[in-house]
Amino acid sequence: MTTGFETDRISRRKAIWREIPAGIWALGFVSLLMDVSSEMIHALLPVYMVTVLGTSALTVGMIEGVAEATASITKMFSGALSDWLGKRKLLAALGYGLAAFTKPIFPLAPSVGWLIAARFIDRIGKGIRGAPRDALVADISPAHLRGASFGLRQSLDTIGAFFGPLLAIALMWLTANQFSAVFWIAVIPGFLSFVLILVAVREPKRPEGLRRIRMPFSRSELGRLGAAYWWVVAVAAVFTLARFSEAFLVLRAQSIGLPLMLVPAVLVIMNIAYAISAYPVGVLSDRIDRVTVLIVGLFLLLAADLLLAFAPGAIGLVLGVVLWGLHMGFTQGLLATLIADAAPAELRGTAFGMFNLVTGLALLIASVTAGALWDATGPQGTFLAGAVFTLLTLIGLLPVQTRLGKREAS
Template sequence: MTTSRPANSIPATVWVLGIVSLLMDISSEMVQTLLPFYLVSGLGASAVFVGFIEGLSVAVATVTKLFSGILADRLAQRKPLAVLGYGLGALSKLIFPLATSMGWIVAAKAVDRVGKGIRGTPRDALIADVTPPELRGASFGLRKSLDTVGGFIGPLAAIGLMILLGGDVLAIYWIAVVPAFLAVLLLIVGVREPKAPFHAKGSGLPRLADIARLNGAVWMVIGAASLLTLARFSEAFLLLKSQEAGFAPAWIPITMVIMHAVYGLTAYPVGALSDRIGRSGLLIASLFVLVAAYVTLACAAGVPAFIAGIVLWGLHMGLSQGLLATLIADTAPKNLKGTAFGVFSLITGIVVLLGNVAAGLIWDSHGSGATFLTGAVLSAVTILVAAPMLLRVKRPA
């Protein structure tokens, strides 16, 4: 027996997956917003190392996403891989409070990112499976918005706990374990795969040859997304900039609170709007906002200007991140959506690694101003190159 849902309503599965993302992101942000400070102040790491670990983490996740996406298509099952991925993410949270060296941090980040890599593509493919084309923008936007609510709550919790616990970062890391395991439990009991999935019956182990079956429109989206990703550095550099702007250590997480608040409030309405007017123009607008964010951050010498830059950064994220995933869902063949999400994640992850290491080198050699100005130049170039590519991507019929 199948349950019906009202016309033009977002499927319940999307809501549950969004809440699962919310809980995991609360846990992750409680850890990640304090990690650059902990690495630099507690373990003596350099900005290059911060950039390297952030880029490597994304690269590990995205290599995993490639094989996870292909496997999700070949087995025609999304949920088991998603449970495995979220489970590894929860287990990684147990490693952070035990870490006594940078090697332990790298190990914890690796486990966390492998989990993220395993869960991301089957989760997004499942959303694409259960959502009709006319609601894709709204559904992916909703998932992003709920995820960013976690990104809002997590840093707030970190601030409160830093004050309450007298700056005991490791104690906060122990507390972060709780929402991570709640996310896994909700996923297990709250999500069912469609009884009549849109994808084909499973056909064995993953094959890299499936990548060659992706169409030109998917590759166009991946190319544009890679350029955009190269231009946008990790949020870890925003956290480092917050110290220069005048934030005390306990208040550093407010950076992510502000950014995620704007991101979360923007992603869903932008996704819904894209269902009516198209995705490409909104994505191009996000690049202009990113240029403004970089210039503002480069010139920020105090808290007000820094906060303005963070608001612009969050607006850029809300205008871009859900739409990139939606475009992949729009353009990929029904039986290769997992593969498409995996390739998209792999290529953009490699770009993130290169961009973050370069940003760290510029930061250590020339300071934060030069780093953000470089990002502004890259973003401006991306507008010129990626805009024609995005405008050629056709909306689904």
């Protein structure tokens, strides 16, 4: 029997879903569709390049590294450009459009060179849309629903991230391993994503009196971002050093003797935990102090690192992977929300661009370091190093909490 308290809680939860603006829902489904399209291709592309086109594993690694670095650098400039133009949707739509129009190249590519070009342009598209889209989420969402809005978009995005590879696996089985057929099907959600942002997302009018930005990267403008913002960026960078690439979760699964056909299930489990938790955590962060919620996420990461370092067998692995996914749900949308809270409205694009650049470079450093530690000390050394960086991040959160509190008071 439902109590009055439970009924009231359920009605409040439903009210939050209804209050979130339609533009946030649309952006969430735009992200979902594009992730389905991209992950269908990216889940198969390394195997396709090695087995069908005869590319070396080193070449695959170099292509992926350059592509992701390109995306991180592009995010910085696109965010600043959106502040200079005073327009977010135009750049976000351009980014999704570039990604959509490169998708047909993958099934048509006659050589590795064409695939490299398509991958490069696709990542440029990702870089162009990233910071303006996040700034647009902040512009559209009411202040009291900002955490829920970022959490919802992140949940929908992550659903696409695990549904895409599952769909690719199913289609490979149905088509008897016809890569081209799967790549052609992946084109469809990519174009749907582009159409959806064009027709369903409306950019709010620029508030009257909002200051115009002429030189986003000037010293004075970067200074206007404020100490609270730079503390959030610094903490996020150290935190990113703690949460290296999820590829090491796959390696951990392989190291305990999990059958090769089951190894990809590790990322599916992680993304399910991520998708389920991101929205409720966003809602929670609108009701209590956001930094407190972030601290909970860091303790989840600490527990995941320790489990993955020491817990034996498949049960320890699954628990560690679930905790890793939950920590992502507790932290990724929340860090974006903290950036939106700390940065002035007219500089949100620049703020998200700089944030994405710093965390992207930190992730690259973290993954290289984790790989070196793995070779030198094995899984235990890698995940224990992650635990140490997590503790450093927890220490760094104390001044962030103080500075954000002062900003809210002012």
